[in-house]
Amino acid sequence: MSIPHIPLAATEADARARDAADPLRGFRDEFLIPPALDPSLGEDTQFYFTGNSLGLQPRGIREALLTELDDWARLGVEAHFHGRHPWMPYHEEVRAHLAEIAGALPSEVVAMNSLTTNLHLMMVGFYRPTAERHAILIEAGAFPSDQYAVASQIRFHGFDPATSLIEVEGDPDTGLIGMERIERALAEHGSKIALVLWPGVQYRTGEAFDLKAIAALAHARGAVAGFDLAHAAGNLKLALHDADADFAAWCSYKYLNAGPGAIAGCFVHERHARTDRPRFAGWWGHDPASRFRMGPDFVPTPGADGWQLSNPPIMALAPLRASLEVFHRAGMDRLRAKAIDLTAYLEALIRSRLHGVIDILTPSDRDRRGCQLSLRVVGGRARGRALFEHLATRGIIGDWREPDVIRVAPTPLYNRFIDAWKLVESIATWRDTAG
Numbered sequence: 372m373s374i375p376h377i378p379l380a381a382t383e384a385d386a387r388a389r390d391a392a393d394p395l396r397g398f399r400d401e402f403l404i405p406p407a408l409d410p411s412l413g414e415d416t417q418f419y420f421t422g423n424s425l426g427l428q429p430r431g432i433r434e435a436l437l438t439e440l441d442d443w444a445r446l447g448v449e450a451h452f453h454g455r456h457p458w459m460p461y462h463e464e465v466r467a468h469l470a471e472i473a474g475a476l477p478s479e480v481v482a483m484n485s486l487t488t489n490l491h492l493m494m495v496g497f498y499r500p501t502a503e504r505h506a507i508l509i510e511a512g513a514f515p516s517d518q519y520a521v522a523s524q525i526r527f528h529g530f531d532p533a534t535s536l537i538e539v540e541g542d543p544d545t546g547l548i549g550m551e552r553i554e555r556a557l558a559e560h561g562s563k564i565a566l567v568l569w570p571g572v573q574y575r576t577g578e579a580f581d582l583k584a585i586a587a588l589a590h591a592r593g594a595v596a597g598f599d600l601a602h603a604a605g606n607l608k609l610a611l612h613d614a615d616a617d618f619a620a621w622c623s624y625k626y627l628n629a630g631p632g633a634i635a636g637c638f639v640h641e642r643h644a645r646t647d648r649p650r651f652a653g654w655w656g657h658d659p660a661s662r663f664r665m666g667p668d669f670v671p672t673p674g675a676d677g678w679q680l681s682n683p684p685i686m687a688l689a690p691l692r693a694s695l696e697v698f699h700r701a702g703m704d705r706l707r708a709k710a711i712d713l714t715a716y717l718e719a720l721i722r723s724r725l726h727g728v729i730d731i732l733t734p735s736d737r738d739r740r741g742c743q744l745s746l747r748v749v750g751g752r753a754r755g756r757a758l759f760e761h762l763a764t765r766g767i768i769g770d771w772r773e774p775d776v777i778r779v780a781p782t783p784l785y786n787r788f789i790d791a792w793k794l795v796e797s798i799a800t801w802r803d804t805a806g
């Protein structure tokens with residue numbers, strides 16, 4: 372789907388016209404937008420740009436949770452079979468929509484645990500270091516949890532992160548990495564790399580990566596390709612199966628809007644469906660046909676399901692079910708098309724009105740970014756903090772990254788062109804008065 376290019380007119384009326392023409396505009400009403408902190412400023416709601424950190428609440432989630440509480444009250448244990456959404460096969464109810472998000476076969480995805488837990492479980496199977504091939508390749512400045520996870524896995528196997536953790540440095544100014552640096556690192560260290568663990572979108576810079584190209588490079592060097600899609604799931608249009616990723620994991624509270632600490636997602640490529648790689652096992656990974664014989668030997672369910680440990684938390688799956696249903700109706704194609712437009716609009720406004728105030732770190736190429744723009748405030752930390760606080764007091768919510776970066780993510784489900792307009796307008800006012 373292609374959206375006609377509308378030439379930029381830097382006016383509020385133009386932003387409102389874009390919203391009026393947006394085929395997805397109705398989806399905003401399905402979300403609870405936090406009310407303005409100071410209604411005397413004339414706005415009812417906040418301008419929320421942190422869907423990349425905690426997505427807003429879909430209205431349907433309350434009902435989905437109440438349904439499960441009521442069925443528990445009404446049916447007790449029988450709700451496993453006779454609830455409106457029977458608990459026994461409950462995780463099946465999110466499978467199809469999760470597969471749409473991941474660009475995967477239904478059997479390749481499962482909702483379970485949390486992101487860091489899933490990264491560890493995946494590494495148990497897919498990081499099998501040997502004396503020759505022991506290294507993990509990640510991006511420099513990776514999200515701390517990922518750094519801790521890979522370093523602890525390396526130590527767990529008796530190796531030393533000082534020699535077995537290889538970090539690809541980005542551009543010293545912007546932090547952007549690009550394919551050439553990844554290629555160079557693989558060319559230089561390929562024979563000792565066991566696992567490439569790469570982000571779909573880098574959390575700090577907003578740089579998006581070509582997962583298929585990275586998987587191909589990793590495989591050509593004899594390494595496994597795993598992806599952390601925390602900032603990519605529900606943001607980019609993913610095609611994990613075709614990308615030939617070995618595994619992937621993501622959280623569901625950022626773009627996926629399933630609530631704080633939501634149950635995470637995991638992908639295991641079909642070609643590993645019947646793998647005999649080692650894994651940490653639990654009864655919910657056991658083949659359901661014989662699970663309740665309660666036998667002593669673990670027989671894994673083929674596919675991603677075989678990596679589950681415990682019976683799933685229904686109170687965590689219910690929000691995910693409700694949230695993914697919204698994504699299904701909106702469709703990732705349409706969401707991505709709007710996101711490309713909305714982010715490009717914000718970028719164009721910043722470039723035309725905030726020259727010398729804001730530098731955009733995130734790539735301009737739409738194929739190298741999702742919704743997020745990482746904005747560096749020119750003039751350093753103190754000025755950056757002052758701007759960040761100016762925005763916050765006006766109900767414009769981004770997030771701060773040391774030393775001078777404000778991340779903003781206009782998401783296509785509930786953000787509007789007028790939100791982008793207000794953000795830029797507010798920064799321009801700050802520059803003209805305080806800044």
Ligand SMILES: *Cc1c(COP(=O)(O)O)cnc(C)c1O
Binds near residue numbers: 514516
């Ligand atoms: C948000 C995020 C996490 C958070 O991990 P949890 O296990 O969900 O707490 C980890 N890694 C990346 C890259 C993230 O963006």
